[in-house]
Amino acid sequence: MSLGGADTAAATPAAGRGGSNPLRTEWRIGALFLAPALLLYVTIIIYPLIYSSWLSLFEWDGISPTRRFVGLDNYATLWSQNRVFWIALKNSALWTAVALVVPTSIGLGLALLLNRSFAGRGFYRGLFYFPAILSLSLCGLIWTWIYHPTLGFLNQFLGWVGLESLHRAWLSEPSIALFAVMVAAGWHNTGLPMLLYLAGLQTIPREVLEAAEVDGATAFQRFRHVTWPMLKDTTFVVLAITFINSLKVYDVVYVMTFGGPANQTQVLGTWMYFLTYNFNRIGLGTAIAVVLFGLTLIFAIPYTRKLGQES
Amino acid sequence: MSLVVAGRDSGSAVLPHAGRAAIPRIAFYVGLSLFALVWIAPVFILVFTALKSASDFAHGGTFALPERIEWANFAKAWDVGIRTYFANSALMTLVKVPAGVLIAAMAAFALTFLRLPGSRALFTFFIVGLVVPIQMTLVPLTLLLRNLDLIDSLFGLFWLYLGFGLPFAIMVMRGYMRSIPRELVEAALIDGCSWFGVFRRIVLPLSTPAVVSLLIFDGIATWNEFILAQIFLRQNSNRTLPLGLVNFQTEFSTAYELLAAAQCITIVPLVVVYLFFQRYFVDGLSGSIKS
Numbered sequence: 001m002s003l004g005g006a007d008t009a010a011a012t013p014a015a016g017r018g019g020s021n022p023l024r025t026e027w028r029i030g031a032l033f034l035a036p037a038l039l040l041y042v043t044i045i046i047y048p049l050i051y052s053s054w055l056s057l058f059e060w061d062g063i064s065p066t067r068r069f070v071g072l073d074n075y076a077t078l079w080s081q082n083r084v085f086w087i088a089l090k091n092s093a094l095w096t097a098v099a100l101v102v103p104t105s106i107g108l109g110l111a112l113l114l115n116r117s118f119a120g121r122g123f124y125r126g127l128f129y130f131p132a133i134l135s136l137s138l139c140g141l142i143w144t145w146i147y148h149p150t151l152g153f154l155n156q157f158l159g160w161v162g163l164e165s166l167h168r169a170w171l172s173e174p175s176i177a178l179f180a181v182m183v184a185a186g187w188h189n190t191g192l193p194m195l196l197y198l199a200g201l202q203t204i205p206r207e208v209l210e211a212a213e214v215d216g217a218t219a220f221q222r223f224r225h226v227t228w229p230m231l232k233d234t235t236f237v238v239l240a241i242t243f244i245n246s247l248k249v250y251d252v253v254y255v256m257t258f259g260g261p262a263n264q265t266q267v268l269g270t271w272m273y274f275l276t277y278n279f280n281r282i283g284l285g286t287a288i289a290v291v292l293f294g295l296t297l298i299f300a301i302p303y304t305r306k307l308g309q310e311s
Numbered sequence: 312m313s314l315v316v317a318g319r320d321s322g323s324a325v326l327p328h329a330g331r332a333a334i335p336r337i338a339f340y341v342g343l344s345l346f347a348l349v350w351i352a353p354v355f356i357l358v359f360t361a362l363k364s365a366s367d368f369a370h371g372g373t374f375a376l377p378e379r380i381e382w383a384n385f386a387k388a389w390d391v392g393i394r395t396y397f398a399n400s401a402l403m404t405l406v407k408v409p410a411g412v413l414i415a416a417m418a419a420f421a422l423t424f425l426r427l428p429g430s431r432a433l434f435t436f437f438i439v440g441l442v443v444p445i446q447m448t449l450v451p452l453t454l455l456l457r458n459l460d461l462i463d464s465l466f467g468l469f470w471l472y473l474g475f476g477l478p479f480a481i482m483v484m485r486g487y488m489r490s491i492p493r494e495l496v497e498a499a500l501i502d503g504c505s506w507f508g509v510f511r512r513i514v515l516p517l518s519t520p521a522v523v524s525l526l527i528f529d530g531i532a533t534w535n536e537f538i539l540a541q542i543f544l545r546q547n548s549n550r551t552l553p554l555g556l557v558n559f560q561t562e563f564s565t566a567y568e569l570l571a572a573a574q575c576i577t578i579v580p581l582v583v584v585y586l587f588f589q590r591y592f593v594d595g596l597s598g599s600i601k602s
Contacts, residue, residue: 044474048451135535300442
């Protein structure tokens, strides 16, 4: 704060005391403004990021004072001996593939519908976005109740319409549990693509669409040849965010199935947690985190580059 | 009637169709409303469950109307634990969110208006935080908090929340500040205003829309945060709402009406914020992706 007086004089561009002086002052002031953010950011995100990678080269239980350097052994163990790792990897891949297509398409469809102007548009927008403001863990709890084998809405509804044959224990049958969780996650994950596409649609000039309409283009042709190409940037952002979020998914699986039955719904995010915090296998846990991060980079690199360039 | 509505909504030159638009219009509303009903059904089911008495569950299924509305479920859920979780979440959100936005605004200000070497690279460096999976940070953060004796402490968690909120907040703030004319800043400097004064009296007030958007987004994110709370909070008295709800689920696993009531209580502040600030959602986000 004591700097305040001194800066005022020096920072005045007209002061012209050699020209380098104000720049140096700006540098110092900039450092002051940036210091809190930079300090927190490096301590909370960057340093752990590097330290985790380093820890993945050790065998350690997280408690004992010594840890044994094992090189890439943890990765080899995951690769060849950890059966659940492969289940988690497969599930994460499946999860990501579904997430890239289903909630995003519904989000786009809703955005197209809700971009038209009609009475009550704001109400419908608010309603469809609503699940996105709930936490994923809460969405998981709400859907767990819907899936309840006897008291849950889903089975009762099936019984009511005479489809008792479709009754399932939705969250405890290995073949369907993961999909049941995906539905809950998709309910939450549709809002953001919808919002991003609504924002993207607002950047398309009305005249272009009207011109196409006058030229006799059908609604589908207008979408195919005008709207969709002009949403390219938005689509990229939607896919990048979806991809990154899908790989690290944790809470909704943890809440709904706890990775079960028999580890059949483990994903990379949950298996990393269980290995680290339940089995004290720090090396294996951090190795999974590194694999997860490596996969994230497929989209993360072009995404950060784009964000950096846009500025 | 239909002419007026159709005319207003198509807003284009294709009025010849307007007379026939009534039927598609109705079909549109019916289709959309049906889908909306399905979409929001889980929330209805939740509220419905929260209003039933325990004995209602014994007879009568999900579809049966509650015999009488059981408001006492909310009071009971509140008393057996939600009050503590709610207070913790509220305290965390009210302290963390403004602090985080201020720190991010300061950083964004420096990155936008001060002539610093490498400020572009520094911005990209901050953006990297958006793509780092949280799993990559958990173990080192556990060790860090353990060394500082801050495990199982809301104060310790506060710092983590602060750090994780920064990348997005800096991106949004910087995106917005770039729309503020430089000349305003330079004029103020010539008039003898200090850089701190420029930040506090000119740039921050002009950034109000971005600040409000961020307060809402970050507020919701903080209110909802689960994984860090789950790893770093242990005692019941320290738990935040998302964590407390999961705990509730195991503790009262068959008291469905209590669980539902607790979940409803969690949602109420979100609904209030959402109803009041809905328009900031689209505006705030479009500011962050389109520069």
